Amino acid sequence: MDATTGTVDGVALVALAAREGTPLYVYSAPAIRGRVRALRDALAGLDAGIRYAVKANGNGAILQLLAAEGAGADIVSGGELQRALRAGIAAADIVFSGVGKTDVEIDAALAAGIGRFNVESRAELDAIQRIAAARGCTAVASVRINPDVDALTHAKISTGKAENKFGVPTDEARAWFDGAAQWPNLRLDGLHMHIGSQLLSLQPVREALQRMAAFWRELEAAGHAIASIDVGGGLGVRYRDGEVAPDAAEYAAAIREALAGFGGRILVEPGRWLVAEAGLLLTRVVLEKQGRARRFLVLDAGMNDLLRPSLYEAWHDIVRVGGDVGRERVAYDVVGPVCETGDTFARQRDMPRCDAGDLVAILGAGAYGASMASTYNSRPLAAEVLVEDGRYALIRKRQDFDAMIADERPANEWKSA
Ligand SMILES: *Cc1c(COP(=O)(O)O)cnc(C)c1O
DSSP states (O other): OBTTTTEETTEEHHHHHHHHOSSEEEEEHHHHHHHHHHHHHHTTTSOEEEEEEGGGOOOHHHHHHHHHTTOEEEESSHHHHHHHHHTTOOGGGEEEOOSOOOHHHHHHHHHHTOSEEEEOOHHHHHHHHHHHHHHTOOEEEEEEBOOOOOOOSOGGGBOOSTTSSSSBOHHHHHHHHHTGGGOTTEEEEEEEOOOBSSBOOSHHHHHHHHHHHHHHHHHHHTTOOOOEEEOOOOBOOOOSTTOOOOOHHHHHHHHHHHTTTOOSEEEEOOSHHHHGGGEEEEEEEEEEEEOSSOEEEEESOOTTTOOHHHHHOOOOOEEETTOOTTOOEEEEEEEOSSSSTTOEEEEEEEEEOOOTTOEEEEESOSSSSGGGOOOGGGOOOOEEEEEETTEEEEEEOOOOHHHHTTTOOOSOOOOOO
């Protein structure tokens, strides 16, 4: 967003809010394209593929945009499988991660012919074997290794420590490779890791990559061919002034160094890094309220629209659309209308004084924003727009009340189970 003009890619936020209402998710197509191209360029020369983590932002238009740039998908549910396929992502370019894949989801993924499962437990191997055998097909799988490194990020988005539910230790993975004959409908020939999200330092990534590389060499020496190493996602972004996120070149250099000599395919699964900074949540000030101890800025967006501050104590820069010239500075607690104290976007935030009706942009909202939204407090899901070149496309219409309650039924038909 250009703060001085209040525009995104030539579209005025004031006009956009007048047309589409608030709260409104606004994504910049050029910004997303810029990121995916930067990553592609950084990985050039490697036999590498991008598998975008759909959970970061699964809007079909965003998926299509990324697919047009050559990205595949990293999915974690049957719903995400359908989203990816519907966006035109080739099944072969889809990898399926997650600790709790159900039989139905595994079957759907095999029916679609996805490229690879990232397997997280022996029970999952057995399930994939059983379902693949019933279908008479062979599933391709990587083992998700838990490298037991501290990703130096928020505990709720740290996934690579021994106490986390994700992946398996190398000892267990070794036993799977040695005993792979017991899963005849499974080709176990890959390694996978994903140590956490919003990583601002590459040091934990380097450490985990080194452990993965050592394990790959050990497996190859033992006669197990490794065709794919998936290094996961997790690349952090700049949510606040002064934060420095790793860039694509540095990240690619770390991968090149650790996996030098690897002859198979390398996969990366970025989510946040591709879309977070390309999006903002546009919201209107409902009112200002002077509490006994705090001054509150009450917005028409709430924790149901953007959960990250409540869930992770996450920081988002918040700017007044129209600027701050000539306005006194105020320390606001920026809150939503939801009936929870946790419905707080920022505490004691230094901002220009805002009036009721002003527009405020919550920045860095392109990832884990709309995709984590709910209708809590019976607040309909926000609309989403994609912006480019002075124009915008409505890529999700604002949910109306009827749509919000469409699946509810009165209890007038009783059945026995
Ligand atoms: C969530 C997730 C990602 C993406 O994480 P980001 O931090 O958004 O890059 C990648 N791989 C797996 C397995 C995930 O669960």
